[in-house]
Amino acid sequence: MSNNTKKLVNRIILLLICCMxxxxxxxxxxQGTLDPSTIKKPPTLTTEDTQTAIDKVKPIIGYITGIGMxxxxxTLVVLGxxxxxxxxxxxxxxxxSMLPYLIGAFLVFAISTIVSVIxxxxxxxxxxx
Numbered sequence: 001m002s003n004n005t006k007k008l009v010n011r012i013i014l015l016l017i018c019c020m021x022x023x024x025x026x027x028x029x030x031q032g033t034l035d036p037s038t039i040k041k042p043p044t045l046t047t048e049d050t051q052t053a054i055d056k057v058k059p060i061i062g063y064i065t066g067i068g069m070x071x072x073x074x075t076l077v078v079l080g081x082x083x084x085x086x087x088x089x090x091x092x093x094x095x096x097s098m099l100p101y102l103i104g105a106f107l108v109f110a111i112s113t114i115v116s117v118i119x120x121x122x123x124x125x126x127x128x129x
Contacts, residue, residue, distance in 0.1 A: 054119070061115055068108035075101060 079101065083094045 054123070057119075061112065061119075065108075065112035068112065072105040072108055076105070 079094060079098065083091055086094060
């Protein structure tokens, strides 16, 4: 490693240590006694609130999944055509670029599936009826 790289790494580590130290501090500035009658309870979520949130999130997840699938398919078609038409050297380059594409496509499909499964589990655990 060069000297500049070592300095940069040291500065990043020092910055992270300072952030960890600052965020771990907590100050308490309370005085006097606490009157229980002044404490307000946080609002509780009702089933209508939960169902409204689910109804708003479902179309967004559907759109994001659809766009991700369309982009993945279009990219795969373009890479396939370039692979078929390209020379031997270009084919070797496309094989190298295929692994990140496959990982990205897998993540697009896997994340949308995982989010749907989590949503189904939470609906089963906390029914909105």
